[in-house]
Amino acid sequence: MTIIETKDLDLWYGSMQALKKINLKMEEKSITALIGPSGCGKSTFLRTLNRMNDLVQGVRIEGEVLYNGENIFSPKVDVNGLRYEVGMVFQKPNPFMMSIYDNIAYGPRTHGIKSKVKLDEIVEKALVDASLFDEVKDRLRKSALGLSGGQQQRLCIARALAVQPKVLLMDEPTSALDPISTAKIEELAMSLCDRYTIIIVTHNMQQALRIAHKTAFFLLGEVIEYDDTEKIFSNPSDPRTEDYVTGRFG
Amino acid sequence: MRTRFDSELETLYVSMIKMGSLTEDTLNALKAALSGEGRDRLAGIADISRAIDEKDREIEALCLRLLLRRQPVARDLRTISSAMKMIYDIERIGDNAVDIAEIIPFISSEDLTMRVGLDSMIGTVIEMVTGAIDAFVHYDAGKANAVIAEDDVADRAFDHAKQMVTDMIRHGDKDAQEAPDLLMIAKYLERMGDHAASLARWVLNALDVSGDWINNPVKVE
Numbered sequence: 456m457t458i459i460e461t462k463d464l465d466l467w468y469g470s471m472q473a474l475k476k477i478n479l480k481m482e483e484k485s486i487t488a489l490i491g492p493s494g495c496g497k498s499t500f501l502r503t504l505n506r507m508n509d510l511v512q513g514v515r516i517e518g519e520v521l522y523n524g525e526n527i528f529s530p531k532v533d534v535n536g537l538r539y540e541v542g543m544v545f546q547k548p549n550p551f552m553m554s555i556y557d558n559i560a561y562g563p564r565t566h567g568i569k570s571k572v573k574l575d576e577i578v579e580k581a582l583v584d585a586s587l588f589d590e591v592k593d594r595l596r597k598s599a600l601g602l603s604g605g606q607q608q609r610l611c612i613a614r615a616l617a618v619q620p621k622v623l624l625m626d627e628p629t630s631a632l633d634p635i636s637t638a639k640i641e642e643l644a645m646s647l648c649d650r651y652t653i654i655i656v657t658h659n660m661q662q663a664l665r666i667a668h669k670t671a672f673f674l675l676g677e678v679i680e681y682d683d684t685e686k687i688f689s690n691p692s693d694p695r696t697e698d699y700v701t702g703r704f705g
Numbered sequence: 706m707r708t709r710f711d712s713e714l715e716t717l718y719v720s721m722i723k724m725g726s727l728t729e730d731t732l733n734a735l736k737a738a739l740s741g742e743g744r745d746r747l748a749g750i751a752d753i754s755r756a757i758d759e760k761d762r763e764i765e766a767l768c769l770r771l772l773l774r775r776q777p778v779a780r781d782l783r784t785i786s787s788a789m790k791m792i793y794d795i796e797r798i799g800d801n802a803v804d805i806a807e808i809i810p811f812i813s814s815e816d817l818t819m820r821v822g823l824d825s826m827i828g829t830v831i832e833m834v835t836g837a838i839d840a841f842v843h844y845d846a847g848k849a850n851a852v853i854a855e856d857d858v859a860d861r862a863f864d865h866a867k868q869m870v871t872d873m874i875r876h877g878d879k880d881a882q883e884a885p886d887l888l889m890i891a892k893y894l895e896r897m898g899d900h901a902a903s904l905a906r907w908v909l910n911a912l913d914v915s916g917d918w919i920n921n922p923v924k925v926e
């Protein structure tokens with residue numbers, strides 16, 4: 456089932472058009488990878504899906520983004536509610552300067568959950584889901600900044616999971632991580648995708664090949680090709696995709 | 706952009722051409738023997754066949770290294786996986802050449818091989834093998850299809866040879882005791898044609914004529 460669909464999505468930063476007529480349908484409970492050269496609009500596209508671009512000066516958007524069939528730009532959509540359902544994990548782990556526990560409890564607390572028992576339960580579940588619980592269970596009250604980069608990234612995933620999103624947007628979540636931490640995040644993404652929809656930007660083709668069901672190739676603000684990952688990397692339909700994935704681009 | 710990987714693929718093409726041309730050498734030596742130009746080159750076939758085996762191992766090692774280090778995708782992956790299949794067929798053709806070279810000394814006269822049509826049959830096989838290697842190196846689907854079509858010519862030549870051999874035996878021809886050897890040569894040539902057609906199908910695989918290579922590769926018997 457389609458969970459997010461964009462229809463003729465255009466986006467301008469001032470006079471510069473960064474997204475051009477993007478039409479993509481993203482499957483629920485699957486992993487979609489967005490690939491393409493630097494500056495082609497992947498992050499812009501990702502940020503549009505939970506209206507993070509609203510905060511950017513001079514942005515103009517045309518077209519539609521349907522989340523469960525409803526246009527997220529319609530006035531009756533509550534942006535904060537949308538961001539709970541469509542969470543974001545960034546390239547560089549960005550834990551808050553507070554304890555591991557409080558990092559994860561932060562979202563649920565702003566949601567109005569006060570019961571300690573309930574919060575304990577949410578924190579533990581989020582840490583377990585993010586495959587971090589065993590590593591941090593004895594130091595939940597310690598600062599999150601004392602964690603390694605890979606652990607911090609999994610903490611950020613746990614923080615995103617704590618508000619029970621439906622969709623996780625990940626913008627190059629492993630580009631700052633070592634191979635083992637990267638492998639852990641990839642395993643995590645694959646284990647989460649039976650419950651969550653994951654849309655991930657990556658510059659690592661092998662990563663897209665390892666984890667994504669579908670892959671979209673972006674070039675200069677357009678989607679050139681969107682198909683099953685195996686198709687994109689075995690016999691892409693567009694010669695520009697072929698040039699890009701085989702490293703002969705430009 | 707031309708990459709280092711492109712020059713490694715170039716090395717692969719050159720090695721494939723080399724392996725193909727060694728095979729052509731053995732086939733031409735057979736052709737000379739089967740068409741009455743002389744049997745003196747037969748003795749060299751075993752050596753060339755060993756050189757072909759060496760190339761086979763060298764190319765396989767190169768392909769494995771490219772798979773490991775370059776993690777090829779798309780056209781590169783199709784090319785390399787097809788090359789690995791093709792060297793098997795080329796190597797088999799070389800083995801069949803050795804088999805034929807071992808039988809020819811038992812044939813008393815080239816009149817017999819020509820009467821059965823083995824001289825023109827080997828001509829067909831040579832064309833097919835050369836065509837398949839060419840098609841691979843130049844990404845030429847038309848040429849590959851032409852090779853596959855030519856397999857029918859080789860099959861018909863085999864049927865003809867079989868008929869001739871049957872007639873020799875039925876009519877109590879004075880050379881009838883050589884009939885089994887002639888038939889075996891014809892059968893090996895027919896197998897070579899099959900391997901050459903299979904080479905051409907691997908080329909189509911590299912080109913992905915099916916449009917869905919990973920799920921629906923071109924069928925290679």
Ligand SMILES: Nc1ncnc2c1ncn2[C@@H]1O[C@H](COP(=O)(O)OP(=O)(O)OP(=O)(O)O)[C@@H](O)[C@H]1O
Pocket residue numbers: 468473491492493494495496497498499500511
């Ligand atoms: N806040 C902004 N204001 C103005 N232009 C921007 C802004 N953010 C991005 N752009 C421009 O929009 C285009 C797309 O940028 P975007 O960050 O989406 O690319 P990307 O595909 O994520 O690249 P990378 O792979 O380098 O992260 C680029 O030309 C970029 O300079």
Ligand SMILES: [Mg+2]
Pocket residue numbers: 497498499626656
């Ligand atoms: Mg980006």
